[in-house]
Amino acid sequence: xxxxxxxxxxxxxxxxxxxxxxxxxxxxxxxxxxxxxxxxxxxxxxxxxxxxxxxxxxxxxxxxxxxxxxxxxxxxxxxxxxxxxxxxxxxxxxxxxxxxxxxxxxxxxxxxxxxxxxxxxxxxxxxxxxxxxxxxxxxxxxxxxxxxxxxxxxxxxxxxxxxxxxxxxxxxxxxxxxxxxxxxxxxxxxxxxxxxxxxxxxxxxxxxxxxxxxxxxxxxxxxxxxxxxxxxxxxxxxxxxxxxxxxxxxxxxxxxxxxxxxxxxxxxxxxxxxxxxxxxxxxxxxxxxxxxxxxxxxxxxxxxxxxxxxxxxxxxxxxxxxxxxxxxxxxxxxxxxxxxxxxxxxxxxxxxxxxxxxxxxxxxxxxxxxxxxxxxxxxxxxxxxxxxxxxxxxxxxxxxxxxxxxxxxxxxxxxxxxxxxxxxxxxxxxxxxxxxxxxxxxxxxxxxxxxxxxxxxxxxxxxxxxxxxxxxxxxxxxxxxxxxxxxxxxxxxxxxxxxxxxxxxxxxxxxxxxxxxxxxxxxxxxxxxxxxxxxxxxxxxxxxxxxxxxxxxxxxxxxxxxxxxxxxxxxxxxxxxxxxxxxxxxxxxxxxxxxxxxxxxxxxxxxxxxxxxxxxxxxxxxxxxxxxxxxxxxxxxx
Amino acid sequence: xxxxxxxxxxxxxxxxxxxxxxxxxxxxxxxxxxxxxxxxxxxxxxxxxxxxxxxxxxxxxxxxxxxxxxxxxxxxxxxxxxxxxxxxxxxxxxxxxxxxxxxxxxxxxxxxxxxxxxxxxxxxxxxxxxxxxxxxxxxxxxxxxxxxxxxxxxxxxxxxxxxxxxxxxxxxxxxxxxxxxxxxxxxxxxxxxxxxxxxxxxxxxxxxxxxxxxxxxxxxxxxxxxxxxxxxxxxxxxxxxxxxxxxxxxxxxxxxxxxxxxxxxxxxxxxxxxxxxxxxxxxxxxxxxxxxxxxxxxxxxxx
Numbered sequence: 020x021x022x023x024x025x026x027x028x029x030x031x032x033x034x035x036x037x038x039x040x041x042x043x044x045x046x047x048x049x050x051x052x053x054x055x056x057x058x059x060x061x062x063x064x065x066x067x068x069x070x071x072x073x074x075x076x077x078x079x080x081x082x083x084x085x086x087x088x089x090x091x092x093x094x095x096x097x098x099x100x101x102x103x104x105x106x107x108x109x110x111x112x113x114x115x116x117x118x119x120x121x122x123x124x125x126x127x128x129x130x131x132x133x134x135x136x137x138x139x140x141x142x143x144x145x146x147x148x149x150x151x152x153x154x155x156x157x158x159x160x161x162x163x164x165x166x167x168x169x170x171x172x173x174x175x176x177x178x179x180x181x182x183x184x185x186x187x188x189x190x191x192x193x194x195x196x197x198x199x200x201x202x203x204x205x206x207x208x209x210x211x212x213x214x215x216x217x218x219x220x221x222x223x224x225x226x227x228x229x230x231x232x233x234x235x236x237x238x239x240x241x242x243x244x245x246x247x248x249x250x251x252x253x254x255x256x257x258x259x260x261x262x263x264x265x266x267x268x269x270x271x272x273x274x275x276x277x278x279x280x281x282x283x284x285x286x287x288x289x290x291x292x293x294x295x296x297x298x299x300x301x302x303x304x305x306x307x308x309x310x311x312x313x314x315x316x317x318x319x320x321x322x323x324x325x326x327x328x329x330x331x332x333x334x335x336x337x338x339x340x341x342x343x344x345x346x347x348x349x350x351x352x353x354x355x356x357x358x359x360x361x362x363x364x365x366x367x368x369x370x371x372x373x374x375x376x377x378x379x380x381x382x383x384x385x386x387x388x389x390x391x392x393x394x395x396x397x398x399x400x401x402x403x404x405x406x407x408x409x410x411x412x413x414x415x416x417x418x419x420x421x422x423x424x425x426x427x428x429x430x431x432x433x434x435x436x437x438x439x440x441x442x443x444x445x446x447x448x449x450x451x452x453x454x455x456x457x458x459x460x461x462x463x464x465x466x467x468x469x470x471x472x473x474x475x476x477x478x479x480x481x482x483x484x485x486x487x488x489x490x491x492x493x494x495x496x497x498x499x500x501x502x503x504x505x506x507x508x509x510x511x512x513x514x515x516x517x518x519x520x521x522x523x524x525x526x527x528x529x530x531x532x533x534x535x536x537x538x539x540x541x542x543x544x545x546x547x548x549x550x551x552x553x554x555x556x557x558x559x560x561x562x563x564x565x566x567x568x569x570x571x572x573x574x575x576x577x578x579x580x581x582x583x584x585x586x587x588x589x590x591x592x593x594x595x596x597x598x599x600x601x602x603x604x605x606x607x608x609x610x611x612x613x614x615x616x617x618x619x620x621x622x623x624x625x626x627x628x629x630x631x632x633x634x635x636x637x638x639x640x641x642x643x644x645x646x647x648x649x650x651x652x653x654x655x656x657x
Numbered sequence: 658x659x660x661x662x663x664x665x666x667x668x669x670x671x672x673x674x675x676x677x678x679x680x681x682x683x684x685x686x687x688x689x690x691x692x693x694x695x696x697x698x699x700x701x702x703x704x705x706x707x708x709x710x711x712x713x714x715x716x717x718x719x720x721x722x723x724x725x726x727x728x729x730x731x732x733x734x735x736x737x738x739x740x741x742x743x744x745x746x747x748x749x750x751x752x753x754x755x756x757x758x759x760x761x762x763x764x765x766x767x768x769x770x771x772x773x774x775x776x777x778x779x780x781x782x783x784x785x786x787x788x789x790x791x792x793x794x795x796x797x798x799x800x801x802x803x804x805x806x807x808x809x810x811x812x813x814x815x816x817x818x819x820x821x822x823x824x825x826x827x828x829x830x831x832x833x834x835x836x837x838x839x840x841x842x843x844x845x846x847x848x849x850x851x852x853x854x855x856x857x858x859x860x861x862x863x864x865x866x867x868x869x870x871x872x873x874x875x876x877x878x879x880x881x882x883x884x885x886x887x888x889x890x891x892x893x894x895x896x897x898x899x900x901x902x903x904x905x906x907x908x909x910x911x912x913x914x915x916x917x918x919x920x921x922x923x924x925x926x927x928x929x930x931x932x933x934x935x936x937x938x939x940x941x942x943x944x945x946x947x948x949x950x951x952x953x954x955x956x957x958x959x960x
Binding site: 032035038039041042045047048050117119121122123126130132133145149152153208244245261262266273275277278279283285286287290316317318320324327328329330332343367381382384416434437440441442444449450451454571575613629630 | 661662663664665666667670671672673675676679680682683706707708709710711712713773791794795801802809814820822823824825826827829831832833844847849850851856857884910917923924926929930931
């Protein structure tokens with residue numbers, strides 16, 4: 020057995036003798052989230068296992084199993100191998116399950132802790148950034164025998180990049196260097212030089228042994244020269260971010276408008292920074308309207324004050340517009356809004372960044388469309404060198420400029436994680452592809468009071484006495500899309516509806532004549548058609564499009580651009596055999612002969628819609644009847 | 658600057674859970690809360706009431722019922738639905754009902770048909786796109802890495818290789834038509850947090866969590882409670898009154914009790930904390946039914 024002379028969890032007696040006193044003490048504990056950085060070789064698992072063990076998160080039977088396992092497969096001879104406690108993920112890794120971050124929980128007398136553990140090397144950047152994003156503190160482990168290594172620099176850079184203020188440099192395995200102060204001091208000197216070079220202002224170095232327990236729960240007799248706190252005491256006393264954030268100006272992103280009846284209108288969100296009290300003058304961004312907080316409403320009664328980290332519902336003294344995505348801020352020092360930024364991006368997807376493609380950007384509760392320029396440079400996380408790059412691959416860290424389609428209320432990430440940190444979402448497959456940290460805006464929006472267009476979308480439509488819509492025809496070549504689409508337009512025109520038909524002819528020859536037929540170009544073709552259709556719908560038109568649009572993802576991409584209820588996917592369902600038999604343009608013959616490549620239905624797939632708004636079976640219905648059915652569906656909704 | 662207020666761990670966990678629930682309501686089309694009537698469900702429901710107060714939580718409760726829950730669970734379920742002002746949907750797999758599937762005669766098929774199939778059928782029937790579940794990361798080693806937003810294909814499949822990274826408190830809730838998300842708002846709570854929160858907020862829980870004299874029989878090392886006349890007694894088996902309570906609650910014929918004198922919440926917590934074996938993790942019910950069984954939750958699609 021290793022030494023357990025200083026249990027950090029001395030409350031056993033209190034639990035047995037006075038449970039109420041124990042609960043009273045426990046309920047006032049605060050919470051610290053931290054991340055441990057280091058590979059298995061640095062003793063990371065051993066350290067986490069040690070913390071769980073010392074805080075009695077391990078039960079007798081588990082301990083017995085651990086002792087048996089340690090003797091059987093452990094790497095520490097006859098002694099307990101704490102690493103085995105946290106290695107439950109190995110089996111899953113073998114099964115091919117992606118493990119990015121595992122969270123573990125323990126409690127001491129003063130605090131509750133959530134540890135983010137990021138195993139593995141391959142996905143290290145993505146995993147560590149994910150785990151670090153919610154951490155107040157990072158423990159950077161160094162093997163005392165090896166000193167500051169490339170990976171030490173990488174871990175430190177990432178911790179600093181994600182904005183962790185509290186860094187502990189844990190020089191581990193001191194037992195293997197005879198607890199030498201010289202070794203420790205040399206490593207600290209090395210690290211200090213490096214830390215300063217990347218902008219880390221301060222860190223707390225500690226000589227420890229996770230395996231032997233030195234300077235974990237109490238100062239070790241083996242290192243009399245070390246006068247700092249043991250690790251646990253430091254973790255128990257360091258100031259957590261939500262507390263520090265109270266000193267910043269008040270900001271809260273609105274998540275949801277609470278409106279149970281006409282007499283109550285509250286704005287729900289989690290306070291990002293600062294504090295708020297009834298009577299405080301606040302400003303709603305980006306509109307810039309001001310009011311006064313009248314109440315802070317909770318189920319347990321109104322609050323006299325809310326602070327950073329709390330989820331609350333605010334009521335205003337005046338009826339002003341405020342909805343999801345808006346930011347409520349203290350009136351005299353509000354954040355800005357802008358639409359062009361410089362930012363760091365950490366790329367997290369197997370599919371590289373497509374420069375110029377639109378992604379969704381989620382920042383706080385704002386969701387906007389964003390395009391990313393080619394990186395200014397990428398950072399080599401091992402050497403901190405800046406390298407030129409055309410795109411960002413998985414695990415790349417780059418500095419980019421990006422432009423949003425409307426102003427975003429923001430602050431620099433270093434000032435405010437909530438208003439400066441964001442994710443990018445692929446519009447086609449909806450995956451989270453990147454994490455970003457805003458540096459600054461490139462061109463300040465001239466006026467934070469964003470001007471609404473005087474002529475609204477509704478005004479355009481009302482003048483035409485119709486509701487806008489996009490009728491999106493899809494189907495094989497020769498299925499009858501254009502024929503039916505033309506008929507639909509003629510009939511709507513006769514009914515005094517304002518329409519416009521977009522098809523290959525009027526788009527490929529003009530707007531999209533720069534596009535070929537590669538996959539990227541075909542996606543861009545549909546994206547542009549979608550954007551044009553959206554603008555025309557904004558202008559109040561009923562837009563009809565007739566493109567094969569064979570891929571579900573592209574059609575879904577367009578659906579997402581158009582307001583709910585205005586997108587009608589119309590599946591012209593003609594079986595391949597039938598379309599090929601008709602072969603109006605002779606294209607199938609060419610494709611079969613191999614003269615036409617990537618022809619949908621022949622050597623390129625057609626993904627039929629799962630649940631189109633309208634499905635037309637052309638083997639059972641002629642074009643006239645089909646057009647009537649489509650108009651009926653459209654106007655039935657009118 | 659006035660003195661800073663330090664939020665307690667429970668205040669921070671509460672704020673995080675509320676934030677998650679509001680994100681779902683703002684972004685989902687048709688959310689639902691899976692309600693199993695256990696202690697975790699009780700906390701989740703209470704948090705939902707806090708998140709949307711003074712509105713009632715803007716989604717229904719869904720109880721995927723097996724018809725074999727403890728009677729006391731049905732009583733509390735109906736009471737809580739009334740008090741919260743939420744719609745309660747109870748779904749019982751019609752095929753399981755018709756075939757009379759029960760835990761005594763059908764073993765694992767009972768869980769499979771009533772719960773796994775029942776849940777999928779219910780979600781499809783009502784077209785829910787996001788379902789809140791009460792799973793926690795501390796329940797088992799393998800759950801420690803689970804996401805808060807867990808994505809499912811249109812056939813409720815879980816593709817472990819295709820889950821999204823979660824950074825800060827930003828959750829990506831975008832999905833295609835037909836896909837759905839399971840959301841676990843109390844992921845970061847531990848068992849002790851749950852109990853303490855119930856204690857501090859006076860949250861009603863099923864009385865079976867507290868010790869009382871109850872009719873029991875001992876079978877295969879399990880103490881089972883004879884909750885109603887459907888319990889088939891074997892020859893010579895006679896229910897014995899014992900002071901028992903339950904650590905987790907599921908179908909009564911599958912849920913083992915422990916002998917205990919803990920009649921109050923502090924006593925229950927005390928017992929839990931002083932237990933020196935990991936049996937408290939629910940070894941008994943891990944074998945089959947019960948709310949803590951990870952395997953079952955995986956099957957149910959909680960994972």
